[in-house]
Amino acid sequence: MSTVKDALAQKSGPLVHVRSRDMVVEALQKMRDSRVRSVLVVDDDVLVGIVTQGDCAIKVLLPGLDAKQTQVGQVMTANPVTVRPDHRLDSCMAMMSQRGFRHLPVLNAGKVVGVISIGDVVKNIIRDLEHNVDDLMGYIMKDGPGG
Numbered sequence: 001m002s003t004v005k006d007a008l009a010q011k012s013g014p015l016v017h018v019r020s021r022d023m024v025v026e027a028l029q030k031m032r033d034s035r036v037r038s039v040l041v042v043d044d045d046v047l048v049g050i051v052t053q054g055d056c057a058i059k060v061l062l063p064g065l066d067a068k069q070t071q072v073g074q075v076m077t078a079n080p081v082t083v084r085p086d087h088r089l090d091s092c093m094a095m096m097s098q099r100g101f102r103h104l105p106v107l108n109a110g111k112v113v114g115v116i117s118i119g120d121v122v123k124n125i126i127r128d129l130e131h132n133v134d135d136l137m138g139y140i141m142k143d144g145p146g147g
Contacts, residue, residue: 002124004092004106005085008114010124015114017042020049020073024060027051027072038103040115041076047105047112049076082107083116093121 017040018027027039031053041049051072059075060067082105083092092104096118106114 002089002127003085004083004087004089004104004116007089007116007120007124008085008106011114011120015040015112017112018051018072019043020071020076022072024051024056024067024070024072024075028053028056028067037117038115040105040112041072042112045111047080047082047107049073049078050080050103050105050115051076052103080105084108085113089121089124092116093118093125096121 013034016030016034016036018030020041020043030039031037037054038050038052040047041051049072055075055077056067059065060070081095081099081101083095085106085108096102096104102118104116105112106116
């Protein structure tokens with residue numbers, strides 16, 4: 001079974017993050033420019049939160065706040081659940097499903113090394129299943145009984 005490290009290896013580009021004192025509009029611009037739906041919130045090399053497009057819509061747009069005047073720290077999810085690179089992706093998928101979130105920051109020895117999304121997890125699990133099917137087909141066609 002694939003691990004978080006395997007999923008991170010498939011990703012490209014720099015880690016997208018903002019500071020808690022940055023304005024929400026800056027977080028949204030980074031999401032748009034990087035084509036992602038969340039950004040990590042990192043202050044002084046320490047993960048302090050995560051902010052998603054949904055957070056911005058529900059906590060800024062709906063109440064009528066100004067994204068240019070609202071700090072990320074006011075709308076982020078503080079102290080998010082994290083995983084390590086050696087976590088198995090099937091356990092990440094279960095956790096994401098049970099707890100209702102789509103993004104997991106990845107820490108290695110307390111340092112942020114990436115973020116995985118439910119899409120990353122699903123892609124890797126599908127790849128693993130395809131390999132399993134190929135292995136089984138090879139066994140059936142060549143090495144199996146009557147082969």
